[in-house]
Amino acid sequence: MSTLPSAPSINREGLNDDQLRQFYVTMLRIRRFEEKVKELFLDARLYGSVHLYIGEEAVAAGACAALRDGDVISSTHRGHGHGIAKGLELGPMMAELMGKATGYNFGKGGSMHIASLDHGMLGANGIVAAGIPIATGAALGFWIRGSREVALCFFGDGGANHGAFHEGINFAATLKLPAIFLCENNHYAQYQPVTQDLPVSNVADRAAAYGIPGVIVDGADVLAVYAATRRAAERARAGEGPTLIEAKTYRFEGHFLGDPESYRAKEEVAAARTERDPLTRFATLLTQLGLAGAEDFQRYDDAVRQEVAAAVAFAESSPEPSPDLLLTDVYDVDGRA
Numbered sequence: 048m049s050t051l052p053s054a055p056s057i058n059r060e061g062l063n064d065d066q067l068r069q070f071y072v073t074m075l076r077i078r079r080f081e082e083k084v085k086e087l088f089l090d091a092r093l094y095g096s097v098h099l100y101i102g103e104e105a106v107a108a109g110a111c112a113a114l115r116d117g118d119v120i121s122s123t124h125r126g127h128g129h130g131i132a133k134g135l136e137l138g139p140m141m142a143e144l145m146g147k148a149t150g151y152n153f154g155k156g157g158s159m160h161i162a163s164l165d166h167g168m169l170g171a172n173g174i175v176a177a178g179i180p181i182a183t184g185a186a187l188g189f190w191i192r193g194s195r196e197v198a199l200c201f202f203g204d205g206g207a208n209h210g211a212f213h214e215g216i217n218f219a220a221t222l223k224l225p226a227i228f229l230c231e232n233n234h235y236a237q238y239q240p241v242t243q244d245l246p247v248s249n250v251a252d253r254a255a256a257y258g259i260p261g262v263i264v265d266g267a268d269v270l271a272v273y274a275a276t277r278r279a280a281e282r283a284r285a286g287e288g289p290t291l292i293e294a295k296t297y298r299f300e301g302h303f304l305g306d307p308e309s310y311r312a313k314e315e316v317a318a319a320r321t322e323r324d325p326l327t328r329f330a331t332l333l334t335q336l337g338l339a340g341a342e343d344f345q346r347y348d349d350a351v352r353q354e355v356a357a358a359v360a361f362a363e364s365s366p367e368p369s370p371d372l373l374l375t376d377v378y379d380v381d382g383r384a
């Protein structure tokens with residue numbers, strides 16, 4: 048007589064069944080959106096440089112689920128996943144990537160500058176590590192107001208070697224600002240393996256230098272990222288100051304679309320796709336827990352593909368920005384609009 052394998056005992060972090068399923072759907076929305084972006088880019092239907100987040104979805108999905116409305120994030124050049132996880136809609140995101148007037152930034156920002164203050168998304172950023180002082184400034188604002196919001200900053204392993212990283216964390220740690228510094232260590236900064244520019248074993252080890260907790264999580268495990276971020280957010284809201292979280296992750300695509308990837312072995316990427324896919328891993332867990340089966344996964348996929356197709360149709364049928372938008376939202380050095 049065969050016995051069914053028993054469901055794994057996991058710490059659900061107080062999340063109900065639907066909240067657990069939602070992690071999967073969020074990661075799937077990021078994955079399918081970006082697969083479509085890749086297709087459109089290769090078809091020359093979308094402009095500019097594009098950095099895909101595929102493989103890293105669990106970091107954005109886990110971290111943003113631990114935040115509340117009113118909390119803010121700053122992002123990187125690889126920011127689509129952060130925006131989607133923070134609640135941005137796919138239509139205006141796709142329109143922004145296509146340079147259309149209905150994009151979040153009227154088509155003037157493109158992939159690396161998507162921002163939506165209404166969603167607490169302070170912006171993707173083409174300048175490595177530049178989101179760190181921005182999130183630190185937002186946390187300073189919350190601190191001055193005495194409010195309970197938190198600012199979370201996503202940045203890469205390469206970003207952790209910039210001056211802005213040290214200055215931002217030192218400032219936030221000294222004042223005990225409500226900030227979370229979340230390093231997405233995907234093991235490469237452009238073409239450079241992390242072993243060639245990080246003299247310590249982990250980015251999180253640097254937290255000790257600022258007197259704050261440094262936490263390492265498996266960035267392919269959405270629940271682990273959620274748990275670490277939730278603790279960091281509780282600590283920040285309690286006035287105890289920032290946390291440095293390092294999520295060990297891996298990008299499945301090149302640094303940017305068009306990267307020949309001569310700096311890493313194809314076998315390494317193939318192994319990561321097999322062993323470290325956050326969607327496959329979480330689908331397995333949901334199945335083991337009896338929370339979703341083949342039909343449910345098919346349903347999620349159909350719905351997300353439809354949503355992405357609608358986003359493309361919306362973007363493609365949207366107008367180009369009119370020339371008079373050229374001089375709006377532009378500031379001179381004195382801060383005059």
Ligand SMILES: Cc1ncc(C[n+]2csc(CCOP(=O)(O)OP(=O)(O)O)c2C)c(N)n1
Binds near residue numbers: 123202206
């Ligand atoms: C200040 C600055 N220096 C260099 C670059 C060029 N550049 C763009 S992305 C990148 C690598 C960033 O690596 P990492 O922070 O690990 O992020 P990842 O691309 O791995 O997500 C570099 C060097 C830049 N955009 N800004």
Ligand SMILES: [Mg+2]
Binds near residue numbers: 236237
């Ligand atoms: Mg990196």
